[in-house]
Amino acid sequence: MKVYINGKFLNQRITGVQRVAKQYTDLLLKTEHNIEIIENKYQGLMAVFFEQIILPWKTKDGILINFCNTGPLIKTNQILFIHDAAFMASKSHSKLFRYYYRVLITLLLHRAKKVITVSDFSKDEIVKYFNFNVSKLAVIKNGMDFEDHIEQDIPDVRNKLSNFKKIVLTVSSMDPRKNLKYIAESWIASNPSEDSVLVIVGGKNKVFADDSVSIEHDNILFTGYVTDEELIAYYRSAHFYVSASEYEGFGLPIAESINFGCIPLLSDIPVHRELFGTYGYFFENDSKQLREVFANLPEYTMKKSAITESETWKSSVNTLIQVLRETNEI
Known part of the structure; x- marks a missing residue:
């Protein structure tokens, strides 16, 4: 049929x-x-x-x-x-x-x-x-694998990140349950070094009641919506991936980031434990704990470096x- x-x-x-x-x-x-x-x-x-x-x-x-x-x-x-x-x-x-x-x-x-x-x-x-x-x-x-492996260099992404040696990435729509403002405030509170940057990738969506995140800082980069080519370039450049989401069905960007070698730093919610328990480091969603995670990034290393065939x-x-x-x- x-x-x-x-x-x-x-x-x-x-x-x-x-x-x-x-x-x-x-x-x-x-x-x-x-x-x-x-x-x-x-x-x-x-x-x-x-x-x-x-x-x-x-x-x-x-x-x-x-x-x-x-x-x-x-x-x-x-x-x-x-x-x-x-x-x-x-x-x-x-x-x-x-x-x-x-x-x-x-x-x-x-x-x-x-x-x-x-x-x-x-x-x-x-x-x-x-x-x-x-x-x-x-x-x-x-x-968890990204089928669209695009090898080309993206000069715009490379130029934006050229001054940074430690890159923390999050990819998300501007949905309040994703806690992007909390991530940004925790990052600032951790006193990031000049060569560190938090990259927030994602665009607004009219279905959300409140999708405003307006924080300016020299060590935070808001990219807005990006193309697949740009997204892959950000995945490849990042060292860590952070998600402080309160609710997810899966968390596809986490999976994609792991495929590109990012170390996942994740809110301790059931679905994150279910899907990424062998890959990630977990924190409770309070400002002090995530701030401490950001302040001690060198302590976190990749737990598991390769996805399995079933993933x-x-x-x-x-x-x-x-x-x-x-x-x-x-």
Whole structure:
């Protein structure tokens, strides 16, 4: 049977969810299976109309894979990826967004043939927040390798970092639950040396109720949104990666940073322990503890230097193909 991919991510700015969709799609297209991407070229309400009305008609002769949390309500022969339950657990999103997602996801969870999430923690959260048949829910963890290994030098990134010998990186949308302001304030309080810099990569998103982080310091670099090429250059240049997030479904930038040799410094939350327990150093989310971590960076060394075969995107895709076989769709 034909396998369709909801290609809405092709017309969206690439963040974590879209990157997951891209990694899966690129590898699925290299398999022998009959795969077709249905691109959604619209924005706003027209994009919603296309997904809800046009997409199910275009995919009526096959199964549809939705990698980006939403899909058409009138189609039952579909696989739905739900990456986390942040829209239920956190109040960082706007009230309108939370209400819309709560209604939409509740309906989709019950209509989809199979629901996939990216960690055991997210599975438990989905079960907790929704009256849901857990037998329809599977966990496929994201890969930790970065398929787009771009070798070219990026002069702009190199020039921005040329005066620094110790680089701490964080990659995130300006979501309040990511605690970027707390990271920046802790960094300043640690009295960083002149050759040290905290690099904050990420752009604003209108779905968040408050996404303002406005701190200026000689040893902090706010890049805004960057291209994949620039992001890889920052990963390659960094020595440490920090995440002080209060809530995650996975934490893809952490995985990517580990792949490029960064030492992860992570808030002590369940999903970080589950996925990166053998790689990371953990701290409680209070200003004093993170400040002390930053002040003692030379004490932290790489715990584990190589990802395993089961932590690759190839493994994730193989597991997804097995799910398709179990649903008799390929």
